[in-house]
Amino acid sequence: MSEATTTRARKPFYAMLYVQVLAAIAVAIALGHFWPSIAVEMKPLGDGFIKLIKMVIALVIFCTVVSGIAGMSDMKKVSRVGGKALVYFEAVSTLALLIGFAAAHLATPGAGFNVDPATLDVKAVAQYAGKAKEQTIAEFLLNIIPNTVVDAFARGDILPVVLVSILFGFVLSHLGERARPVRDLIDAGATLVFGTINVVMRLAPIGAFGAMAFTVGRYGVASLGPLIKLVLLFYVTSAVFVFAVLGPIARWSGFSIWKFLVYIKEEILIVLGTSSSDPVLPSLMQKLERLGCSKPVVGLVVPTGYVFNTDGSSIYMTLAALFVAQATNVDLSIPQQIAIFAVAMLTSKGASGVTGASFIALVGTLSVVPTIPVAGMALILGIDRFMSEARALVNVIGNGVATIVISRSEGELDVARLQAVLDGRIADAEAVELPATVRTTEPASLPVQP
Template sequence: MTTTTMAGAPVAPPVAKPWYKVLYVQVLIAIVLGAILGWLWPQVATNEWIKALGDGFIKLIKMVIAPIIFCTVVSGIAHIQDAKKVGRIGVKALVYFEVVSTFALVIGLIVGNLVRPGSGFGNAAANEAAVASYAKQAAGQRSVDFVLHIIPDTVVGAFAQGEILQVLLFAVLFGFALMSLGERGHTIRSFIDDAAHAVFGVISIVMRAAPIGAFGAMAYTIGKFGTGAILNLVGLIATFYVTAALFVFVVLGLIARTAGFSIFKFLAYIKDELLIVLGTSSSESALPSLMEKLERLGCSKSVVGLVVPTGYSFNLDGTNIYMTLATLFIAQALGVDLSFGQQLTILVVTMLTSKGASGITGAGFITLAATLAVVDPRLVPGMAIVLGIDKFMSECRALTNLCGNGVACVIVAWWEGELDRDKLNANLAKQIDPTDMETAITTD
């Protein structure tokens, strides 16, 4: 099958990357090899150097947490000034994002507490030395101390010590200050955006070591906790997928029905974008084509131009569900009981740390590290438990984020009275769109 343009010029098919160079395949192979090593030779798998492979990768991830959180939060807030150009649309979009994101977080917490996928993991064999050091650090801290600790002594100190809440506080203040500068802050905003791209570039380099980290983490996990740990990890994956499906088909489905369209027909309409995301594990890879399709669906250009890009920073439903479930799983696996107040902290912290996490593969794991450090430092060593399976959940995170942002755009357009109902019905009914015929012709 070949593809030609309307002018008749042949379009060369994309060169497929060799299977052994695909990160997804490399991580899968590493996980399998790590599980085999931990199962057959547990003494070798629990060697400190094998454990260091997973720990080293986690340290690389933690290395970039503070700068990426700062850049994404500042950039997201500073660019809200674009929302002022379209007045009510920006406000409605942000209100919708926060309400629906809260639903996603609450659903994740409810399911995590009911199913308890981390129970019975074997917390007695946890890294007691690491947990004890964090427990000593957190012991005796009063509520007033916690609040005062959010305020850094110096901005540089917050970054140097990796204090995420302190970095978040400064990022929020800096973002609003930059937003108030208006056009005068353009240079700084551009610098922050470029810096964010550079840090994401660092993360992309770090992610190349993911197979090595996954191998070490999985080998040590199976060797230390036994093959029974596999059942808990598979249970976490299954719980996450079921919870995400529940959110998409029930919560988003009800929201879509309120606006007069079917979530099933909408998902069928964006199936190509869903497949792109499935292959790349990043919802950002489908951003251009999603925006084009939403315009063809009947959403006004101004709504699409504002809601979709903003949603990629402020409306990460899949990431929110993952944060709550993974945090509860690690706490249950390590035998750490989280109080009601700490679980409320997950809601507040995740609402901030998840911003900007849809950009690249593995970013959800980075925000998990930030969330764990704030909720309870004793949970940070437990990141090694979920490292080996993070790739499986990355797919679902990105897919859920994409669905959430697509529905959000249609809802805001309908709310603002800028949705062409005739176009919406025609496209969801799978009627031929002439613009598709102008793009390419496919022949056998």
């Protein structure tokens, strides 16, 4: 690799994706504030961008997981990585629930509201309560198994696609050389899929503009009103979790959380603009591979983490639950608070990606404590959109950190490459644009080929 290639000229600042997204968000906020009626009409731009990304998410997961597992000779390792990831997810998300509880008790954001539940609009929450009761735990588990292989991709749900991908990868691994033509086809398909993702991501500024313009135009900053304390507390608590919990975990794993946040700055801004973590799933997986994490670990940890590792949603659920109790003057006993905590450990799973999923899960959680009026959720319905950005953002950061941690614990992380990319010795743009088809069952080594 030539010196000229290594030191490829950087793009002008206005051509960088994160600068374009940041500018689009700023314009969207201004449009939403001064011309709200026009801003609301921009919603299809955000929805269209998210749908474009979701269109290929299932293929991204399939190609990554199948290609990674097919290249592994030890299937016990797949089980070990999956089990280790689930234990990590449960431990960290439990910490997130506890932090939400602590923040609500220390700051008491609902104190002084003295809201009479009878005066609240029950109908506004009724539709969410209905959705919260639609699915039991048994149904959730059974829904992981698709009716057909095609159904897994047609539905677009993450877990059924992961299940199908693991089964395919397992079989291909056992077939050995006989399956090489199929593995080559899947690798070629990965090139096509990630190429499509790179093209669609160029539309991220338009998507972020449409989603943010709609949020500000529809709800307006003025809608925060007396609930600004809750919103600010949630953002501060989320920041505390990222730097006080994920920060030490990252440092223990050999990297700086600050440098990692800079590395995924485009994803951070897209999540903030669209209020959803789904649009950045493919690019996050791609960046983690470029960072030195092996393809099998990335393929297993990131998609399952989107369902089971919902740190931002966990903070939100306990904080918001106690806020509603405080605002409606409901004095919760210790057993009732434990019940909320225990149920939130279950209902928070799967509450990521889609805007509003956490609100539905919270309604389901409050339903188990009859003394808290579910109608009290109407208090935060109007500001939920402003908190969804932080929820999705913490979920994404948490899953990125989890993938690096699991990779390192499995010896599937190229530490030299990790440090080189985070320190800027390998250009960020080069790291993202590298081909995504090379199976990395062993830690990669420098230099990195473009």
